[in-house]
Amino acid sequence: xxxxxxNTETNSDxxxxxxxxxxxxxxxxVVLFAGAIIMIFPFYWMITGAFKTYQEVNLIPPTLFPxxxxxxxxxxxxxxxxxxxxxxINSVLALLxxxxxxxxxxxxxxxxxxxxxxxxxxxxxxxxxxxMMVPYEMIIITNYRTIVQWKLHDTIWALILPFMSSIFYxxxxxxxxxxxxESLYQAAKVDGCSDWKYLWRVMVPMAKSSLATIILLNSIAxxxxxxxxxxxxxxxDVRTLPFGLYAFMTEGxxxxxxxxxxxxxxxxxxxxxxxxxxxxxxxxxxxxxxxG
Amino acid sequence: MIKRPFxxxxxxxxxxxxxxxxxxxxxxxxxxxxIRMSFLEGYKYLTGAYTGVGxxxxxxxxxxxxxxxxISNTFKYVLLVVPISTVIAVILANVLNQKIKFQGxxxxxxxxxxxxxxxxxxxxxxxxxxDKYGVINxxxxxxxxDPVTFLGNPSGNFLALVIFGIWAIxxxxxxxxxxxxxxxxPLYYTAAKVDGAKTLRIxxxxxxxxxxxxxxxxxxxxxxxxxxxxxxxxxLFNGPGVAYNLFTVVYYIYYEFRVLxxxxxGYASAAAVMLLVIVFVFTMLQRAVQAWSRKERGxxxxxxxxxxxxxx
Numbered sequence: 001x002x003x004x005x006x007n008t009e010t011n012s013d014x015x016x017x018x019x020x021x022x023x024x025x026x027x028x029x030v031v032l033f034a035g036a037i038i039m040i041f042p043f044y045w046m047i048t049g050a051f052k053t054y055q056e057v058n059l060i061p062p063t064l065f066p067x068x069x070x071x072x073x074x075x076x077x078x079x080x081x082x083x084x085x086x087x088x089i090n091s092v093l094a095l096l097x098x099x100x101x102x103x104x105x106x107x108x109x110x111x112x113x114x115x116x117x118x119x120x121x122x123x124x125x126x127x128x129x130x131x132m133m134v135p136y137e138m139i140i141i142t143n144y145r146t147i148v149q150w151k152l153h154d155t156i157w158a159l160i161l162p163f164m165s166s167i168f169y170x171x172x173x174x175x176x177x178x179x180x181x182e183s184l185y186q187a188a189k190v191d192g193c194s195d196w197k198y199l200w201r202v203m204v205p206m207a208k209s210s211l212a213t214i215i216l217l218n219s220i221a222x223x224x225x226x227x228x229x230x231x232x233x234x235x236x237d238v239r240t241l242p243f244g245l246y247a248f249m250t251e252g253x254x255x256x257x258x259x260x261x262x263x264x265x266x267x268x269x270x271x272x273x274x275x276x277x278x279x280x281x282x283x284x285x286x287x288x289x290x291x292g
Numbered sequence: 293m294i295k296r297p298f299x300x301x302x303x304x305x306x307x308x309x310x311x312x313x314x315x316x317x318x319x320x321x322x323x324x325x326x327i328r329m330s331f332l333e334g335y336k337y338l339t340g341a342y343t344g345v346g347x348x349x350x351x352x353x354x355x356x357x358x359x360x361x362x363i364s365n366t367f368k369y370v371l372l373v374v375p376i377s378t379v380i381a382v383i384l385a386n387v388l389n390q391k392i393k394f395q396g397x398x399x400x401x402x403x404x405x406x407x408x409x410x411x412x413x414x415x416x417x418x419x420x421x422x423d424k425y426g427v428i429n430x431x432x433x434x435x436x437x438d439p440v441t442f443l444g445n446p447s448g449n450f451l452a453l454v455i456f457g458i459w460a461i462x463x464x465x466x467x468x469x470x471x472x473x474x475x476x477x478p479l480y481y482t483a484a485k486v487d488g489a490k491t492l493r494i495x496x497x498x499x500x501x502x503x504x505x506x507x508x509x510x511x512x513x514x515x516x517x518x519x520x521x522x523x524x525x526x527x528l529f530n531g532p533g534v535a536y537n538l539f540t541v542v543y544y545i546y547y548e549f550r551v552l553x554x555x556x557x558g559y560a561s562a563a564a565v566m567l568l569v570i571v572f573v574f575t576m577l578q579r580a581v582q583a584w585s586r587k588e589r590g591x592x593x594x595x596x597x598x599x600x601x602x603x604x
Contacts (some may be wrong), residue, residue, distance in 0.1 A: 024491045028387045035384045036401035039462065043404065045427060046416035062427045109311035116304035128315070133575040134323055135520055137542045138564040141329075141549050141557065142322035145337055165314035195303065224409040226523070231550055242411045246526060249415065256419045263412035274407045278400060285406055286467045 043267070049260035050074055057257045074261035078248070083236055084265055087244035090156065091223060094240055097160035098222045099215050105165040106173055106214065111199050113170070114177035115185060125174075128167050137227075144231050158232040159240065163222065169214045172287065176210040177203060213284035216277055223270055241266045330561035337557050349562035358547070359563060362539035368450075369540065370518045373457045378511055381462055385469035386499065406463045414527025417456045418443065421528070449533040456524055461517070465510055472506025473499070505585030512578045516571055522546060541567055 049057060051066035053073070078084050112118075113125050147158045180203065188198045204211070226242040233239060239247065245262050274281060329335055330350070334343035353359050388398060405413060420427050421442035429439040442452040480502070484494050500507075522543040525532055532538045532547070539547070541563065549560035 028390055028392065031383065031387045032392065032398055035387070036398055038459070039405065040401045042413055042416040042420065042459075043408070045420055046412070049416070049419060058425050060425050061430050062425065105311040105314060108307045112304045112307035116307060118301075118304040121304075131315075131319055131323070133571060134319070135542075135564075135567055135571055137520060137522075137545055138326055138568055139319060139322040141545070141560050141564060142325040143318055144549070145557075146317070146322075162318040164318075165311045167315065167319070170311065220407050224407075224411075226409065226411050226526070227546070242409050245409075245411060245415070249527070250530060256422070259415050260419060263409075263415045266412040267408040270407045270409070271404065274404060275400065278396070278403070281407060282399065282403060282467065285403070285464065286471045 043271075046260050046263050046267070049257055050264045052257050052260075054255065054257060074258045075265070077258055078262045078265060082244060082248040082251075082262070084241070084244060084248075084262060086236065087239050087241045088265070090159075090238060091240040093156055094159040094229075095219055095222045097156070098163045099218050101160065101164040102166055102169065102218055103211065103215060106169045107199070107204060107211075109165070109170045110173035110177050111195075111203065114174045116195070129171060132167050132171075140228065140231065143228075147232055153232060154234050154238055156238055159225075159229055159238075162228070166218070169218065172214055172284075173207060173210055176207050180206060209280065212277070213280045216273065216281050217284045219273070220270060220281070326561045326564050329557050330565045332558060335558045337555070349558040350566075353559050353562045353566070356559070358536075358539050359541075359544055361537070362541050362544040365450075365538055366519060366521065366540045369454065369457065369521060370515055372454050373461060373518050374511055374514045377458045377461045377465055377514065378507065380458070381465035381469055381510070382500075382503070382507065384462070385466045385473060386495065388466065389470055389473045402466055403463045405460060406467075410460060410523050411527050413460070414456065414524055417452075417459075418528050421452050423448075443529070444534060446533055446535045446537045449529060449538055452528060453524055453538065456528065457518065457521065460524065461514055464517075465514060468510045468513065469503065469506060472503050472510075475506075476502045505581065505588055508581045509578065509585060512574055512581060516574045516578070519570065519574070520567070 048064070048066055051069055051071050051074070052063075053067075053071060056063060056067060113121060143162050147153050147161070152158045152161065184202065185198065188202060193201075224242060225240070226246065229240045229243040230246065233243065236244075236247075245259075245266050248262050249259055331345055331347070332342040333346060333348040334341075336342070384402065388395075388402065392398065421429075423429065423439070423441050423444050426442070428442070432439055440448050440451065442448040476499070480498050481494065484498055489497070520542050522540050525538060525540070525543055529538065532540070532543055545560045545563045545567070548556040548563065
């Protein structure tokens with residue numbers, strides 16, 4: 001209602017500037033809506049499918065809505081037979097482990113590359129940047145062997161250890177640190193502020209939004225990571241959600257409605273995060289994508 | 293210059309220590325090791341023993357029918373997914389870039405697939421592709437097309453993979469194109485409107501040429517990422533297609549060192565090194581295009597400024 005009244009207000013205010021409703025304008029919205037439906041439909045189908053019964057899922061023609069939208073049977077099944085509760089906790093643990101350690105190493109390294117002087121700084125940094133193009137799939141072969149040799153195979157550590165640093169995130173944060181004027185650093189130095197204090201009391205609070213972007217991208221990547229957990233872990237006690245979902249699919253037969261419930265459990269946390277932090281995530285993504 | 297105290301001199305290294313240790317162990321060493329393993333013939337990782345040094349692994353991999361299949365599938369996939377998704381993304385990025393209502397809503401719809409597990413979404417696609425009661429086949433029959441056996445038939449498999457692949461790559465493509473569109477000076481559009489140019493004409497005469505460097509960049513980036521496709525195989529087919537017909541390069545690597553027992557580290561490494569070489573070539577291309585587009589944009593800005601001055 002308020003929206004409508006505001007619209008009429010602007011209309012009367014500057015009706016000359018307002019574009020007429022043209023054919024192109026209508027076409028724009030038609031394309032927009034069609035695109036939006038195609039992009040969102042798999043999610044809609046997943047979530048509604050999760051509330052359907054076995055009979056409903058096999059209906060021809062398929063139904064758009066579940067007959068009983070409070071049918072939680074599939075979710076209960078998922079939590080009972082495959083321990084999705086356990087998977088969820090493992091995912092959260094891996095996530096917290098990765099973002100705390102990775103943020104720590106990233107902050108320190110970005111600061112060193114941005115502010116501290118040492119011989120070969122630029123050279124080392126550009127070499128690191130060139131490592132970014134190496135496909136992750138190539139690295140995984142040796143990392144698997146390393147983890148097995150260290151006897152960390154099938155533990156939660158296997159999910160954290162290889163991801164304790166990131167060249168890409170360091171690059172983003174260094175970019176921000178570089179934009180902070182050097183004079184601030186000099187002033188702090190004159191006041192007897194140590195580097196350590198300056199980093200944590202001045203730089204880190206200033207870099208809040210860059211850090212938020214890094215942490216969000218890292219969370220998304222860790223949460224959705226699938227290949228590495230599947231390679232490095234095995235038992236139910238250590239599986240994270242995506243691997244648990246895959247195991248559920250291969251072990252639990254072809255019950256689509258149950259699989260949709262399990263998939264919903266996996267995607268909902270990220271959907272919620274996305275709804276609240278869309279701007280940070282999009283700005284981060286537009287800076288160079290993300291690892292699958 | 294006064295010599296700085298010892299602690300001051302090693303301080304940068306202390307800050308870098310955790311990062312460097314981690315990168316060395318889990319990025320640098322693995323690269324070197326994979327290159328090394330790719331040249332060791334008959335390598336056993338438990339004992340570290342090998343029977344010879346040379347190009348034996350490469351020879352085996354290149355002559356492996358699965359690898360040949362992987363290369364041809366991967367190229368077919370890249371050549372289908374990249375152009376189609378680019379065209380769709382250019383259109384969608386353009387409509388998304390206009391002054392529209394509910395921008396937040398549309399952004400949420402378009403970019404949601406970037407944050408959600410490709411495995412979970414893939415399962416939803418598998419459900420939609422279902423041969424008997426899937427919603428896609430139902431829609432096809434509605435418009436009079438015979439149902440496609442997406443999941444149960446090797447030829448349907450590839451089609452399903454391509455459709456899912458295009459859908460999955462759209463959000464990233466749109467985002468990159470959007471940032472390219474936002475770099476186009478609005479003055480061009482104002483000028484075109486003053487001249488009374490039609491929307492389509494504006495699109496083909498202004499937007500597309502000015503967006504060309506970004507489009508080139510997006511194509512290369514997408515070629516790199518589609519070249520590494522394998523994720524999508526797990527939710528859709530639980531492996532490389534129903535008849536082992538959909539190997540891709542990265543799936544081949546995974547297969548050699550994780551599915552096969554005992555693992556063939558040598559073959560996996562040789563395939564990985566070849567992947568690296570291909571990605572390296574494309575990355576160099578990307579760098580070149582980036583440099584070119586930066587130069588173009590620089591000249592654009594100069595020209596626009598000149599026009600502006602002339603107008604005044």
